[in-house]
Amino acid sequence: MSKSLDLTAAQTSHDGPTEELWSRRAQIAEMVEREKERPARADSFPVRTESARHIRSLEQRLAAIDSDLSEKMRSGDLPEPQILTTLRLVV
Numbered sequence: 512m513s514k515s516l517d518l519t520a521a522q523t524s525h526d527g528p529t530e531e532l533w534s535r536r537a538q539i540a541e542m543v544e545r546e547k548e549r550p551a552r553a554d555s556f557p558v559r560t561e562s563a564r565h566i567r568s569l570e571q572r573l574a575a576i577d578s579d580l581s582e583k584m585r586s587g588d589l590p591e592p593q594i595l596t597t598l599r600l601v602v
Contacts, residue, residue, distance in 0.1 A: 529583065536576045543569045 546566045550559045 529580075532576060532580060536573065536580070539569055539573050539576065543573065 543566060546562055546569065549562045553559045553562060
C-alpha cells in the first residue's frame, strides 16, 4: 500500500473536490487493508487470485489519488501534511 501521503493533513481546511479526494483515499486505503486479510481466510485458489487482482487495482487507484494530492501540494493548493504517529493494535 502506498504511504506517501499523510491522511492527517489539515483535512478541515479542505473543501469541495479536495475534501472528497481525501475521503475517497481513506476509503480505498481501508478497502486495501480488508482485502489483504481475505486471502488468509480463502480456501480456493480462484478467490485468492481474484483478491490479489483486486488489491493491485485498489493500490493503483490509491497511487493515482496520492499523485493528484501531491501535485496539489506542490502547486500550493494544499497545506503541507502534519506528521502524526498512529498505532494499530492487532489481536
